[in-house]
Amino acid sequence: xxxxxxxxxxxMMTIAASRALKNDDVCFVGIGAPSAACNVARLTHAPDxxxxxxxxTIGTAxxxxxxxxxxxxxxxxxxxxxxxxxxxxYWLQGGRISIGFLGAAQLDKxxxxxxTVIGDYFHPKTRLPGGGGAPEIATSSREVxxxxxxxxxxxxxxxxxxxxFGHGEGGDHRKRLGIDTAGPTLLITDLAIWKPDPVTxxxxxxxxxxxxxxxxxxxxxGWIVKFAEGLDETPAPSELELRTLRDLQARTxxxxxxxxxxxxx
Amino acid sequence: xxxxxxxxxxxAENLRDGDTVAFEGFTHLxxxxxxxxxxxQGFRDLTLVRMTPDLIYDQMIGMGMAKKNVFxxxxxxxxxxxxxxxxxxxxxxxxxxxxxxxxxxxxxxAYEAGAAGLPCAVFRGYRGAGLAxxxxxxxxxxxxxTGEVLAAVPAIRPDVTFIHAQxxxxxGNVLVEGIIGIQKEAVLAAKRAVVTVEEVxxxxxxxxPNLTVLPRWTIAAISVVPGGSHPSYAHGYYxxxxxxxxxxxxxAADRDRFQAWMRENVLERTADDFAARVExxxxxx
Numbered sequence: 001x002x003x004x005x006x007x008x009x010x011x012m013m014t015i016a017a018s019r020a021l022k023n024d025d026v027c028f029v030g031i032g033a034p035s036a037a038c039n040v041a042r043l044t045h046a047p048d049x050x051x052x053x054x055x056x057t058i059g060t061a062x063x064x065x066x067x068x069x070x071x072x073x074x075x076x077x078x079x080x081x082x083x084x085x086x087x088x089x090y091w092l093q094g095g096r097i098s099i100g101f102l103g104a105a106q107l108d109k110x111x112x113x114x115x116t117v118i119g120d121y122f123h124p125k126t127r128l129p130g131g132g133g134a135p136e137i138a139t140s141s142r143e144v145x146x147x148x149x150x151x152x153x154x155x156x157x158x159x160x161x162x163x164x165f166g167h168g169e170g171g172d173h174r175k176r177l178g179i180d181t182a183g184p185t186l187l188i189t190d191l192a193i194w195k196p197d198p199v200t201x202x203x204x205x206x207x208x209x210x211x212x213x214x215x216x217x218x219x220x221x222g223w224i225v226k227f228a229e230g231l232d233e234t235p236a237p238s239e240l241e242l243r244t245l246r247d248l249q250a251r252t253x254x255x256x257x258x259x260x261x262x263x264x265x
Numbered sequence: 266x267x268x269x270x271x272x273x274x275x276x277a278e279n280l281r282d283g284d285t286v287a288f289e290g291f292t293h294l295x296x297x298x299x300x301x302x303x304x305x306q307g308f309r310d311l312t313l314v315r316m317t318p319d320l321i322y323d324q325m326i327g328m329g330m331a332k333k334n335v336f337x338x339x340x341x342x343x344x345x346x347x348x349x350x351x352x353x354x355x356x357x358x359x360x361x362x363x364x365x366x367x368x369x370x371x372x373x374x375a376y377e378a379g380a381a382g383l384p385c386a387v388f389r390g391y392r393g394a395g396l397a398x399x400x401x402x403x404x405x406x407x408x409x410x411t412g413e414v415l416a417a418v419p420a421i422r423p424d425v426t427f428i429h430a431q432x433x434x435x436x437g438n439v440l441v442e443g444i445i446g447i448q449k450e451a452v453l454a455a456k457r458a459v460v461t462v463e464e465v466x467x468x469x470x471x472x473x474p475n476l477t478v479l480p481r482w483t484i485a486a487i488s489v490v491p492g493g494s495h496p497s498y499a500h501g502y503y504x505x506x507x508x509x510x511x512x513x514x515x516x517a518a519d520r521d522r523f524q525a526w527m528r529e530n531v532l533e534r535t536a537d538d539f540a541a542r543v544e545x546x547x548x549x550x
Contacts, residue, residue, distance in 0.1 A: 070444050072505060084291055084447045131338070133370065
């Protein structure tokens with residue numbers, strides 16, 4: 001934690017991401033950073049938000065963050081739980097999702113995401129888990145939000161594999177492929193808030209988190225960063241936001257450590 | 266018609282070398298006991314189909330049983346990578362495996378097409394996605410009514426599907442509830458289905474009429490294996506052993522430690538050992 005600000009960059013990222021969600025959103029939640037942001041939103045300013053995990057749980061309200069997309073609590077607290085084909089056919093493909101919220105291992109400036117391989121697909125240097133639900137979340141959700149911590153390894157000029165399509169080569173590339181959804185409209189990192197340029201679709205920094213310099217954003221990003229005119233400063237986390245996030249994380253830690261430690265198998 | 270069999274016999278009667286097999290369960294109700302029995306019986310050249318290969322396919326791949334893996338997410342859910350699967354894909358250890366990779370939407374649609382008796386599934390998917398370029402089984406069809414180009418993938422038709430479920434009644438009908446995942450489709454798409462259950466009850470008379478029940482004539486064999494899903498969970502019976510998933514990451518990271526763990530916890534054990542593994546997780550469910 002920074003002594004000056006009283007919160008960590010990771011906390012700022014999660015809280016800034018949570019603020020982007022609205023009470024009437026129907027959000028398809030990726031695991032990890034998106035899941036924390038979505039639940040902070042639900043526990044603060046968006047109590048009626050509909051959170052959907054790809055395991056089929058619709059309108060879930062977990063007390064602790066799930067380790068997987070299919071933890072039991074997601075089902076126990078959901079409005080309804082449907083089969084996986086129904087999830088992807090009726091709810092996602094059917095156009096019912098307002099926000100698809102994704103994390104990324106590798107991201108380019110047009111919001112294209114790689115979670116599949118580092119290196120060549122057929123002879124990978126590192127085989128990552130792959131897309132799961134993301135390829136269709138990225139194209140069937142009305143909008144896509146992305147959240148990830150900045151690093152030169154993660155934010156690169158050219159991704160190794162197009163797991164999920166963002167704005168492709170930029171401009172009207174989505175439209176040219178017949179994709180009629182908006183695609184990535186927001187990127188929240190641990191240092192800044194980014195939005196795509198209306199024409200080129202390149203992610204542009206619109207707001208720096210408190211205490212973050214332009215240089216620091218550039219130093220942890222693999223492409224030449226564009227900054228918007230009239231750059232904002234992201235409001236610091238409120239006491240309520242910080243307490244909500246920290247309580248959630250403490251409950252989560254306790255819950256996940258609390259099962260099975262005494263048993264090896 | 267369905268038979269109630271000890272798991273050892275159910276696996277031996279229904280799985281063969283070279284089969285295309287699905288052990289399904291979407292995080293919930295993973296048929297771990299059935300997978301471990303298959304490992305003990307040492308099948309080879311299997312085509313392992315599963316949306317989320319998870320720990321059991323990491324184990325089967327690590328033991329050299331797989332010829333091919335069809336999947337849509339080759340990770341340890343919420344933890345990270347599957348290290349035995351990685352070793353096979355990156356280094357060909359213990360053997361090179363063929364990979365057929367899809368998205369979840371692709372596999373879910375393909376299972377549904379299998380259950381529906383169709384040759385392929387049609388859906389709006391893979392647009393702009395790199396998988397369409399590396400997987401020759403991802404193709405397209407044009408809608409004859411609107412002209413929209415849609416993705417097409419072949420139906421999944423396993424020789425045998427294994428699932429774990431909460432309970433069977435005495436006649437052999439099976440109830441699946443909670444996160445129902447892809448299990449119903451995977452059973453109906455397969456030539457043969459084997460189900461492990463937590464318990465057998467007299468009848469299903471008190472169940473809600475719309476619950477997911479697989480009629481007994483859709484299933485080849487049922488084995489009663491309490492705890493048979495561990496370290497996954499069975500809704501209403503015991504909680505997910507999240508610590509075991511975290512621990513797996515370390516076990517699978519090392520080839521020798523993996524082999525030692527498999528010997529101690531799988532090869533030298535039986536299906537009867539599962540009940541004790543979930544004892545401390547029962548209160549939490």
